[in-house]
Amino acid sequence: MDSRRIGRNVAYWRERRRLTQTAFGALMGKSKRWVQDLESGARQSDPRLSVLEDAACVLSVGLAELLAEAPAAELDETEMDLIRATLQRHDVITGMPADSAEPLDAETLRRRVFYGWQRFQSSAFASLGRLVPELLTDATRAAARYDGDDQLTAYRSLSMALQLTEALAIKAGAPDLASLAGHRAVIAAERSGDPVVMASAARHLADAMTADGQPHAAAEFAVTAADRLGGDLARRGPAGLSVLGMLYLKAAMAQATAAGLDDRRAVSAARAVPGLLDEAGEHAVRLDGNETNHVFTAFGPTNVELYRVAAHVKLYEGAAGVAVAQAVTAEARAALPRERRAHLLTDLAHAHMQAGSREQAVDALLDAEREAEEEVRRRPRTHQLVEDLRLLGAGTAEGRLRALAERCGLPG
Known part of the structure; x- marks a missing residue:
């Protein structure tokens, strides 16, 4: 040794x-x-x-x-347990800190939340295991201790910290934790009085509701939020248009998920998806075709196409998903945050598998791993895809798939 x-x-x-x-x-x-x-x-x-x-x-x-040759850089179960425990603490639930410590000043808190979201979009999820509990504690304390404009700023930071928690829980395959954080993020956003933060929290909660098996409710919630806040958001410029467009994208994904359910609303849910994607696309056009990252949305024409790929995968339209993904230029993809680039490639892998191109599916997964290891090696959704490919067989890519499965820690 x-x-x-x-x-x-x-x-x-x-x-x-x-x-x-x-x-x-x-x-x-x-x-x-x-x-x-x-x-x-x-x-x-x-x-x-x-x-x-x-x-x-x-x-x-x-x-x-x-x-190991090198320690794992992924968020692990112990850190997720710490995040869950933090959300369940009395002071964080009630917003009443038990200690007398001075809160961080509003600007320092805002910068720390901003840094956390940067790490998320870089797929540096492991670094958030320590940061997120601290953000939740610091933002709760600031919201409780400040008043006036500083308190409103603190509530914005608290909502964004809770939204970060929700997004991280989705990645970790913990939909119950995501839903808990998402609901609290909406409450904090409402207290901030900022429609942009309200819409951002609403789109994250819709995502959590979808992951937690409530896609019909998620779609209705996202569209209702868009209807309620749309006027204010349109007047807020690129940031407002970005979160408004994201509400329609999340509604589209919720409906695409609902289409796979065995209930009487499945057909109407599938029919709603193209219109919601088109609505988001119209808001992206209003950004003059620019890719933006306001409120950490990565919203723009390219991200709308990424959601089209994801929706096709949800609807089991693999060939259509491959066609959309392959139309995204390398230049457009490079302009996205790393997390988004890796997400596109994993969706492309799903689409290839559905289309029967399993060797290409493995290659897309390997490309995603090169973009962001954690997006492939730690996500339950990706693990299931690797298992499915192993069951179906990957032809000449079997060796590469076997090595990938080992790196994912999957049993042989």
């Missing part, structure tokens, strides 16, 4: 778990000096397996993570 590499991995996970060397040493029944030697690789040339097993237990990781 490489003691230096193992030491680096221990240090990495200790810092991710927000443990000092002293605290980690205490949990291990050792001194700070012992931890320093372990992390530097100076303790022994071949660390005992029992020591590493104890360290893995304290750090809530698998032993394989401490022995």
Whole structure:
């Protein structure tokens, strides 16, 4: 065993778990000096397996993570549990912080939320495991302690932090957590009095409702929000048009999901999808054809096409989805945030599989992995696609698919 590499991995996970060397040493029944030697690789040339097993237990990781060539950069279950626990705390639920700590100033809080969204759009999800609980705590405290304009600003930051929590939960395949965060984000947005933030929160809640098995309600909620806020949003310029367009995109995805349900509304849901996508496209045109990222929407003509691909996949129209995806130019794709680029490629992989082009599906997944590892290796939705491809067979791409499955941590 490489003691230096193992030491680096221990240090990495200790810092991710927000443990000092002293605290980690205490949990291990050792001194700070012992931890320093372990992390530097100076303790022994071949660390005992029992020591590493104890360290893995304290750090809530698998032993394989401490022995790996490089530590995993993905958000893990322990961090998602911390986010869930933060949302369930009395002070965060009631908005009444129990301590007397001074809140962050409004501008610092805004910048920290902005940074969190930047990390999300870069698909750097692991870094959010520590940041999101802090944002929820800091924003709750600021909203409770400030008044006047500063309080309204704090509520905007709180809503955006909750929306970030919702988006992260969707990625992690935790729709119940996403729905909880989404509902609270809408309440905080309403208290902010800002229609742009209200619409942003509404589109995220619609996304969460869809993921949580309520697509009909999600579509109705998104369209109602668009009708209610549309006038105000149109007067807010590009930011308003961006969140307004996103409401129609989320409504389209909700209807496409509802079309797959076995109920009497499925046919009408499928028929509604093209019109909602076209409505979003009209708002994108009003942005003069520019790709924007106002309120972290990445909204513009290209993102509308990405949603067309996703909708075709939901409707099991794989060939149509492939055609739309392949019409998106490399230049247009490059203008999108990394998370969006990887999402397009995973949707393209789904579309290829539906169209019977399973080798091309594997290649699209590998392209997505190169764009953003976490978007492929950690998402439950992508894991299911890999499993489906393994079951169906991928022809000459079998070897590449098998290697990808191993990187995703899927059983052989």
